[in-house]
Amino acid sequence: MVSTKEQHNEAMDTVVEEMVEEQTAGEQEVSEENVDTRYEDLVKQLEEQQQRYLRAQADFDNFRRRTVKEKEELGQYASMKLIGQLLPIVDNFERAIVASSANNDFESLAKGVDMIFRQLTQTLEQEGLKPMEVVGEPFNPEFHQAIMQVESEEHEEGIVVEEVQKGYILKDKVLRPAMVKVSS
Numbered sequence: 126m127v128s129t130k131e132q133h134n135e136a137m138d139t140v141v142e143e144m145v146e147e148q149t150a151g152e153q154e155v156s157e158e159n160v161d162t163r164y165e166d167l168v169k170q171l172e173e174q175q176q177r178y179l180r181a182q183a184d185f186d187n188f189r190r191r192t193v194k195e196k197e198e199l200g201q202y203a204s205m206k207l208i209g210q211l212l213p214i215v216d217n218f219e220r221a222i223v224a225s226s227a228n229n230d231f232e233s234l235a236k237g238v239d240m241i242f243r244q245l246t247q248t249l250e251q252e253g254l255k256p257m258e259v260v261g262e263p264f265n266p267e268f269h270q271a272i273m274q275v276e277s278e279e280h281e282e283g284i285v286v287e288e289v290q291k292g293y294i295l296k297d298k299v300l301r302p303a304m305v306k307v308s309s
Contacts, residue, residue, distance in 0.1 A: 211248060261284065
């Protein structure tokens with residue numbers, strides 16, 4: 126069995142010999158010394174090109190490995206920014222729980238939870254999360270999940286009459302469809 130390297134070397138030798146023959150075919154008198162020198166020059170050039178090719182291939186392999194590694198790290202730490210933005214909200218929830226256990230002021234607790242909810246909603250909106258507005262809209266299976274059909278004299282057939290669970294869109298993609306009741 127002939128190795129790939131040996132086949133490659135044989136092919137290189139054949140190419141070099143053909144190149145030498147083509148150049149010398151038009152010349153009437155060529156000394157053997159000139160042919161040997163020209164042959165050696167061509168072999169050197171071919172070896173240099175082969176080394177360039179091998180270096181370029183190694184550079185590409187290194188680039189590919191580095192890119193795969195960076196992609197894995199990006200996926201692993203993609204949520205880091207969002208988690209950092211959510212930590213102050215978690216802190217506020219902890220403060221609200223501690224404050225509510227210290228005194229039984231439920232009105233203050235309700236106000237605090239409402240403020241924390243608005244802070245959470247604002248943070249999520251900054252990341253591109255938007256709630257769907259569905260009541261009164263025509264039913265669309267890409268955005269809505271019908272869980273029930275109800276008789277309605279106010280709305281035409283196929284119109285969302287009630288939202289059971291909010292749906293959300295993240296940037297331009299449906300993150301969670303809205304669970305809705307549809308008029309029949």
